[in-house]
Amino acid sequence: MPSSPAALAALDLRERATVALRRLVGRDDADFRDGQLEAIEALVTGHRRVLVVQRTGWGKSAVYFVATALRRAEGAGPTVIVSPLLALMRDQIGAAERAGIRAVTLNSTNADEWAAVSGALARGEVDVLLVSPERMNNPRFREEQLPGLAQTCGLLVVDEAHCISDWGHDFRPDYRRIRDLLTTLPEETPVLATTATANARVVTDVVEQLGAGGRDVLTLRGPLARASLRLGVLPLSAPEQRLAWLIAHLGDLPGSGIVYALTVSAAEDVAAALREAGYEVAAYTGRTEPGERIRLEQDLRDNRLKALVATSALGMGFDKPDLGFVLHLGAPSSPVAYYQQVGRAGRATERADVLLMPGPEDKDIWRYFASASMPRQDQADAVLRALAQTGRPLSTVALESIVDVRRTRLELLLKVLDVDGAVQRVQGGWVATGEPWIYDSERYQRVSDARQREQQLMVDYERSDGCRMAFLQQCLDDDTAQECGRCDRCAGTWFPDAIPEAAVLTARSRLERPGVALEPRVQWPPGMDRLGVPVKGRIAPSVALSEGRAVARLTDLGWGQRLRELLRSTTPQPGSTSPEASSAEPAASDRPVPPEVLRAVVDVLRAWDWAERPVAIVAVPSRHRPQLVTSLATGLGELGRLPYLGALDLVEGGPVGEPGGNSAFRLANIWGRFTVGAELHQRLQGVPGPVLLVDDVADSRWTLTVAGALLREAGAPAVLPLTLAVEA
Structure with missing residues (x-):
């Protein structure tokens, strides 16, 4: 029997945490994986700031839901989860409800529910509040809700924390607001950041952000190998060959899965071609309406669809534990992004097939998206000048008639200027703060150079003679990397490379x-x-x-x-x-x-x-x-x-x-x-x-x-x- 108070407290924590875990997963024999209980103890007992870097499917959500249950039982306030996607929020709310945790969200699609949510928060009826990073800069939320939440929340969770870093493959400027939020938290408020896709450089950046206010950050990092994934690369330069392979072999792949494309039009065209060939598939892109997204996600979960043909709009947040395959028609721009997408497969299956079919057009697409996401000094100067000269709030639409910046780039630029303190979003639009802003050309050049290196790593992955999984682990600075024994380099080609002529003719006719x-x-x-x-x-x-x-x-x-x-x-x-x-x-x-x-x-x-x-x-x-x-x-x-x-x-x-x-x-x-x-x-x-x-x-x-x-x-x-x- 434990003899010290600390040992007794640790035993009590484990018992309470195990009860919460088993209620969460619905199994009486469930137990913690390596590192989960350590993270929970650091949050609940130590009130620490913790970064968890673990492979997809490891159970990062179990850490924050169990910690939430324990903190709420101690009388702490609700957990606030900063979550990047509506799809992820939907899954998190569903998981919370199964565990008996009351979860709600404030987002752009449920403004009519904000008053009810605010009332429930005030009455202590909410265990988990999920918000997007963009919501933290909504003037109404920032002024009416955020200060109180910062003072009363029992746990702050930053999900998909690699988005904090502008080195990360999903850099979102709004995530950088979290640093400001951290400085307003009481000393005893624990903070958890989670991700599965961060190399050493991104980890360093995220730790620096989490340590705002001089706080120490505990980093828990596990091996990133996925034993269920069988990786392969099939280089087919002609688009009709790639589509023909899908037409001929999609039905042979296990279960249901995702076919990723790099552009909206490619996703729509491939989905149309596969439907004509008799497959139950649907396109899922940034153009897909929110209600339709929910329906398509559920159709895939329930295996009513063989596949969703998707852009990166279906990425972080979609959870189907038995997803049988992930195919890519065209390569993502980095191994980190690729690892994140293929991680959707094989979470609760012994085997899932992952196949990359790169195309010669990939590099052009990478260059376009990379340039579109980087702020430009001349455009930033024009925006700041326009706001200063006008002297009143300007909407994004109004700014478009003053500065020649396309809408999507302008919105990103305003976010960058906002998190840097040069502009502020208020009721009615944007205003200049008067704070000096200097274009950090050295920083953006470093980001650009890093992205180019990551693009080259993706090309190297395609051409590598070594183990595919080990290559991805090495790109993520995982020092446990070793040969997986399953990929096409370790065990030989596992996928058919023959394409029937009839399928080629069908694909060519469609294209x-x-x-x-x-x-x-x-x-x-x-x-x-x-x-x-x-x-x-x-x-x-x-x-x-x-x-x-x-x-x-x-x-x-x-x-x-x-x-x-x-x-x-x-x-x-x-x-x-x-x-x-x-x-x-x-x-x-x-x-x-x-x-x-x-x-x-x-x-x-x-x-x-x-x-x-x-x-x-x-x-x-x-x-x-x-x-x-x-x-x-x-x-x-x-x-x-x-x-x-x-x-x-x-x-x-x-x-x-x-x-x-x-x-x-x-x-x-x-x-x-x-x-x-x-x-x-x-x-x-x-x-x-x-x-x-x-x-x-x-x-x-x-x-x-x-x-x-x-x-x-x-x-x-x-x-x-x-x-x-x-x-x-």
């Missing part, structure tokens, strides 16, 4: 099927008067475009890849856009439309279910690809026996923007840059039907919208836009 809809703009951007453009509100029906078509999105697996190659050499450089380019000289590599591309456009026209067939063709003028656009328009005219009326005229001068700018500035850069010349105007008179408006690429769609409005004003009864590609 070579051209045609995507071009939805017309229906609303002018707000605040255009600030930019000298006299439009507002809805676009008048008398000048609006009809729905159009494009051969493909540039991110599509089939035609998208071909069109990227065609357009790559003449893509405008930063500082210019297609009609606003500063140079009137065509690119040296500009050439007539290739015959196979022209045939694809004809196929698009043939399948177009328009209300009225076009009767004439007009081209959008192009400085970069005049031969390509003109030959496309004239070639279609010859094949379709439609008169080519010519192109609009370009107007020199005016503002020059950059590709990827925001909607308001993109429109301003187009406005006044076209005119309907006298000859074209005369030809449009009395045209008895719709005009086909031809261009190479649709990005913001403002070029087509403005050109179409001019044609409508000049006499065209309707305008049908047609492009080779959509930049999306």
Whole structure:
């Protein structure tokens, strides 16, 4: 029998913790895994700050739910869990309820419940409150709820803590607010941070953040090997081969699983192809509505679907213990991100299959997302200048008509400036604080360099001759790495590499099927008067475009890849856009439309279910690809026996923007840059039907919208836009 009070207390803690654990998992024989009880003891008895780095499926949630039960039994306040995704919150609430723990959430989708949640918190009826890091900067929550929670919470949990670090693969600036929250906690409030995807560099960064206020941080790190996962790599360069492999072999994979794609369009296209091949699958992307996400997640859990074809939108938080496989069509940009995604599989099964099918387009996609997430000094300076000069709160929408930054980049930039103290979110928008802000170029260069190294590590993983699991462990600085004995390098190729010709033909037919809809703009951007453009509100029906078509999105697996190659050499450089380019000289590599591309456009026209067939063709003028656009328009005219009326005229001068700018500035850069010349105007008179408006690429769609409005004003009864590609 234990003789000391400390030993008795430890025995009592273990007994109480074991009871709570067994209630949580619903099994009378459940016991703690290595490290779980140590973490719980440090939180409950030691009131410490603890970082737990353990593999997916180890049971990190068990630590904070058991600690919550014990703390609440001692009379402590509710646990506050900072959780990054709604899907993760849903799973955590479900797990809490099974353990008899009362859990609620405050998030953007349940604002109508906030008053009830606040009342329950005030009455002590809540054991766990889940919030997103973004919620901590909501003015209402920050002012009305957060101060009280900081003083009364019994435990603060930071889930997916690698997001704290801008070295991490899921850097979210709002996570850096947690450091400020930590400095407001009473000394005795324990803090737990958990992650499965942190290498030594990220761990150091997270510990530094958790140690705010000079507190010591206990780091508990276990081996990251996953004994159930059988890893493999199947390099197939052609997209039709990758899709054909799936068509032929998806049904052979165990249970149900996830097929990851790098882009929304790829996920949607692959899901459509697999459904046509007879599989029960669905696409799950950032475009999927919240209610539909819940339904699809449950369909996969209940095995009503063979697979979800998903982007990274289905990542942290989705929990299906018996998930049988994870496949990747295209590689994530780092081994850390890859480990996190494949960790969804095999949590409660003896075997789960993990297969990577990288593509040649992966590096282009990595570069795009890496550049989109990094703040730029010129844009930050423009935002701070605009807020300071205005002297009142500005919404994100209002800022878009003052600074030329695209919405998603602007939102990220404001978050970075906010956590750095240069701006603050208040009721009505954003204000400048007056605090000096210096662009930390050295820091961002380090981040950029680290990401490039991680991208190269992903390429090295694909080509490695050694154990796949050991490679991933080494990338995560796990010194327990050893050969797994199961992957394709250790045990030989476990997956079929033969692809039936019939599957290849089916995949090729699906990928070579051209045609995507071009939805017309229906609303002018707000605040255009600030930019000298006299439009507002809805676009008048008398000048609006009809729905159009494009051969493909540039991110599509089939035609998208071909069109990227065609357009790559003449893509405008930063500082210019297609009609606003500063140079009137065509690119040296500009050439007539290739015959196979022209045939694809004809196929698009043939399948177009328009209300009225076009009767004439007009081209959008192009400085970069005049031969390509003109030959496309004239070639279609010859094949379709439609008169080519010519192109609009370009107007020199005016503002020059950059590709990827925001909607308001993109429109301003187009406005006044076209005119309907006298000859074209005369030809449009009395045209008895719709005009086909031809261009190479649709990005913001403002070029087509403005050109179409001019044609409508000049006499065209309707305008049908047609492009080779959509930049999306």
